[in-house]
Amino acid sequence: MDMQTMELVGAGALARPDGQSDLTALPWNPHPSFIGVALKHLVTSADTLGALSAHLVRIAPGAELKTHIHDRSLELHEVVRGSGVCTLGDRQAVYQPGVCGLIPAGVAHSVRADAEEELYILAKFTPALL
Secondary structure, three states, rough: OOOHHHHOOOOOEEEEEEEEEEHHHOOOOOOOOOOOOOEEEEEHHHHHHOOOOEEEEEEEEOOOEEOOOOOEEEEEEEEOOOOOOEEEOEEEEOOOOOOOEEEOOOOOEEEEEOOOOOOOEEEEOOOOOO
């Protein structure tokens, strides 16, 4: 993976009022429910007193974040690499770099990566998930 892509998918730094965090040091965590999906927790509830969390999501080629709902959190996706399809309620959106998806609390959604490459999404939640 080239350096520009690495920076786009969480290999950089997080600037904070009290200093800077090295995002390369954060581990990829397998998603507890979805095979082929991993998460890098960039900002957690503990960092923001529950206001916001941000996670880099990596979906393997052809893998899927199956249909699920966040009952109390609004979610914003920013596609940073790869392509796929997001189903939002009864609509589908093509995901590719530069596309954002807004998912209100309580709306069923899923995301599937295209078969050829990994899909990377920066997912932000308010209030925080973790």
